[in-house]
Amino acid sequence: MPESSLRPIYWEDDVVAIIDQRLLPHKRVVLRCTEPQQVIRAIKTMAIRGAPAVGIAGAAALALGALTLKAADPQTFRRKFVRLCRQVKEARPTGNNLSWAVEKVYSVVVENPEADVFQLRRLIREKVEALMAEDVAANRAIGAWGRKIVPSGARILTYCNAGALATADYGTALGVVRAAFAEDSSIHVYTCETRPFLQGSRLTAYELMVEGIPSTLITDNAAGSLMHQKRIDVVVVGADRIAANGDTANKIGTYTMAVLAKANDIPFYVAAPRSTIDPALADGSSIPIEERDPREVTHWNGRAVAPKGMAALNPAFDVTPNRLITGIITEVGVLRRPFKRTIKKALEA
Numbered sequence: 001m002p003e004s005s006l007r008p009i010y011w012e013d014d015v016v017a018i019i020d021q022r023l024l025p026h027k028r029v030v031l032r033c034t035e036p037q038q039v040i041r042a043i044k045t046m047a048i049r050g051a052p053a054v055g056i057a058g059a060a061a062l063a064l065g066a067l068t069l070k071a072a073d074p075q076t077f078r079r080k081f082v083r084l085c086r087q088v089k090e091a092r093p094t095g096n097n098l099s100w101a102v103e104k105v106y107s108v109v110v111e112n113p114e115a116d117v118f119q120l121r122r123l124i125r126e127k128v129e130a131l132m133a134e135d136v137a138a139n140r141a142i143g144a145w146g147r148k149i150v151p152s153g154a155r156i157l158t159y160c161n162a163g164a165l166a167t168a169d170y171g172t173a174l175g176v177v178r179a180a181f182a183e184d185s186s187i188h189v190y191t192c193e194t195r196p197f198l199q200g201s202r203l204t205a206y207e208l209m210v211e212g213i214p215s216t217l218i219t220d221n222a223a224g225s226l227m228h229q230k231r232i233d234v235v236v237v238g239a240d241r242i243a244a245n246g247d248t249a250n251k252i253g254t255y256t257m258a259v260l261a262k263a264n265d266i267p268f269y270v271a272a273p274r275s276t277i278d279p280a281l282a283d284g285s286s287i288p289i290e291e292r293d294p295r296e297v298t299h300w301n302g303r304a305v306a307p308k309g310m311a312a313l314n315p316a317f318d319v320t321p322n323r324l325i326t327g328i329i330t331e332v333g334v335l336r337r338p339f340k341r342t343i344k345k346a347l348e349a
């Protein structure tokens, strides 16, 4: 059992335990994975979700693969392992953390050309555990930097779930909230439900209730009205992929929140570790946007909401242009314009 009940993924000896977030907040079911395909399926079905958590899960899938791959010699092991790395990377396309984590784990294999299969298995497992610890440390640092942008008694609007459940623990946007609350119990969080997967009403609300942080659930449609009534002081969201110029992909609807914040002169911050930044992308125009099953829109809990046969669009993310972003809160500081320069500097820190 992990030290924090909100850790979405943890090791039980050589088993990868994953909380099935599709069933939260009312049921806590743990998926116990012994094969990489089980973890890949958990990522695809969003049993585990959240860019950093998906990266950690992808890395854990590789550690399971290293244990279960049938390879009599290191060459066969390496050949099969490369194939598995490609499979894991394809599990979800938008978040940068998945491919980033796979590359980090694969680098262990490349950097140890003389290692035998047993040594590679150990080195890969150690790398995965290090990535988990590094993500938690990064989130706590994001919280420490981020609390400085939260005014005393602030009413914070957040979107989707960028909490402990979306990372290895503690969260990014909710890491900022946790750090601010630790110093100022008068803050108040407004969490958007975040249709259609309801990460806000099911997961963020769950985290805030568990932590005893004053909070209110709102429909996505209510956000603009609250901002217009001057009932929101700052918006803080997570991210799935940040381009070199600061354009940011995040849950569908984030762009709407950014436009509304701009229209109401409310600061809009993105909170993310550097593992979410994709320096190879000059801007957000080429960030791959995952299209998910339209039934996530037309149905809920297996029951039809829309008429039978109704077509539905279900892009899982949108891209917020950097001009709508006040700052990007990372583990090495709050990045401001010009993002191309400050992001480059942050990646070199």
Ligand SMILES: CSC[C@H]1O[C@H](OP(=O)(O)O)[C@H](O)[C@@H]1O
Binding pocket: 049, 050, 051, 052, 159, 160, 161, 162, 163, 166, 167, 171, 172, 173, 199, 237, 238, 239, 240, 250, 251, 252, 316
């Ligand atoms: C810590 S940022 C997590 C990020 O991932 C979420 O997407 P999904 O639930 O589809 O994995 C959302 O965009 C969050 O902001």
